[in-house]
Amino acid sequence: xxxxxxxxxxxxxxxxxxxxxxxxxxxxxxxxxxxxxxxxxxxxxxxxxxxxxxxxxxxxxxxxxxxxxxxxxxxxxxxxxxxxxxxxxxxxxxxxxxxxxxxxxxxxxxxxxxxxxxxxxxxxxxxxxxxxxxxxxxxxxxxxxxxxxxxxxxxxxxxxxxxxxxxxxxxxxxxxxxxxxxx
Amino acid sequence: xxxxxxxxxxxxxxxxxxxxxxxxxxxxxxxxxxxxxxxxxxxxxxxxxxxxxxxxxxxxxxxxxxxxxxxxxxxxxxxxxxxxxxxxxxxxxxxxxxxxxxxxxxxxxxxxxxxxxxxxxxxxxxxxxxxxxxxxxxxxxxxxxxxxxxxxxxxxxxxxxxxxxxxxxxxxxxxxxxxxxxxxxxxxxxxx
Numbered sequence: 014x015x016x017x018x019x020x021x022x023x024x025x026x027x028x029x030x031x032x033x034x035x036x037x038x039x040x041x042x043x044x045x046x047x048x049x050x051x052x053x054x055x056x057x058x059x060x061x062x063x064x065x066x067x068x069x070x071x072x073x074x075x076x077x078x079x080x081x082x083x084x085x086x087x088x089x090x091x092x093x094x095x096x097x098x099x100x101x102x103x104x105x106x107x108x109x110x111x112x113x114x115x116x117x118x119x120x121x122x123x124x125x126x127x128x129x130x131x132x133x134x135x136x137x138x139x140x141x142x143x144x145x146x147x148x149x150x151x152x153x154x155x156x157x158x159x160x161x162x163x164x165x166x167x168x169x170x171x172x173x174x175x176x177x178x179x180x181x182x183x184x185x186x187x188x189x190x191x192x193x194x195x196x
Numbered sequence: 197x198x199x200x201x202x203x204x205x206x207x208x209x210x211x212x213x214x215x216x217x218x219x220x221x222x223x224x225x226x227x228x229x230x231x232x233x234x235x236x237x238x239x240x241x242x243x244x245x246x247x248x249x250x251x252x253x254x255x256x257x258x259x260x261x262x263x264x265x266x267x268x269x270x271x272x273x274x275x276x277x278x279x280x281x282x283x284x285x286x287x288x289x290x291x292x293x294x295x296x297x298x299x300x301x302x303x304x305x306x307x308x309x310x311x312x313x314x315x316x317x318x319x320x321x322x323x324x325x326x327x328x329x330x331x332x333x334x335x336x337x338x339x340x341x342x343x344x345x346x347x348x349x350x351x352x353x354x355x356x357x358x359x360x361x362x363x364x365x366x367x368x369x370x371x372x373x374x375x376x377x378x379x380x381x382x383x384x385x386x387x388x
Contacts, residue, residue: 065227086299
């Protein structure tokens with residue numbers, strides 16, 4: 014059962030905030046959506062869902078965090094709910110960063126010496142991750158710092174630092190497997 | 197807006213080709229309204245099965261030949277109504293706009309806690325059905341206390357009890373799994 018809420022018809026600061034967020038973070042939201050849904054049709058629906066959730070969320074945005082932090086929180090939470098709906102009781106089959114770091118094989122023969130293949134490998138890895146680890150790696154890839162990742166995810170500073178360390182190791186392996194990335 | 201990329205993978209990630217999808221406020225409002233309608237239908241579908249069960253019990257109540265059976269069907273209907281109401285008030289996921297901006301770990305914890313409570317307290321759903329089922333077993337036994345009838349009723353009762361136990365066990369196992377995830381998440385938040 015899903016909760017519903019009446020939609021206000023008036024033009025307000027909610028609209029202004031949404032427009033600012035969509036203009037500034039629209040491309041980042043598209044990238045995040047790709048990390049939560051591989052199927053293009055479902056991805057469009059998810060992106061739409063994120064935009065609607067974002068617009069609705071600005072009705073209660075109290076500016077206690079930055080606009081960027083808020084936008085990423087909303088996007089990650091909607092994305093995680095989407096993954097939970099997809100997997101239902103299979104959430105435990107998703108892996109943590111520590112498991113993937115241990116599994117990554119630097120000698121795996123296949124070379125991914127171009128952007129597309131390297132990105133494909135990155136997406137394959139992201140799609141295997143548990144929701145919170147996925148939030149951390151996506152925030153890191155978007156260029157956010159450890160403090161802001163902590164603000165978004167609610168993880169302790171020490172845990173964010175550990176996870177980023179693991180992420181860097183995994184990303185370096187993927188990058189090295191692909192050799193020098195070509196356009 | 198992102199910080200200056202340091203890692204080549206960050207660069208690669210941020211330079212992905214994007215469609216640059218843009219939706220106007222009017223479009224958002226229109227799609228939000230459509231989305232709301234879809235959710236209403238999804239919710240309605242979830243209650244449809246319960247409504248069919250209640251209608252069936254209502255039909256049997258009207259067609260019943262003795263008062264005890266009528267009481268049994270009435271109690272079962274009341275039990276179903278109670279279970280549906282409980283599901284309505286306790287079964288909402290945390291996707292309302294006022295919750296979606298919280299830190300991801302808290303959002304996820306809230307979802308896990310809600311689901312765990314739901315699957316861990318199945319008596320809220322199964323318990324209200326028990327009085328009606330008991331009365332429905334007693335009624336035919338009193339009306340026709342033949343050994344064959346009693347045996348048939350005992351088999352039906354055993355089957356229902358077995359189904360209850362199986363459902364409760366499966367849900368308890370799911371609740372333990374969810375609790376494990378909750379504990380892991382809490383430990384990630386607690387570490388300084």
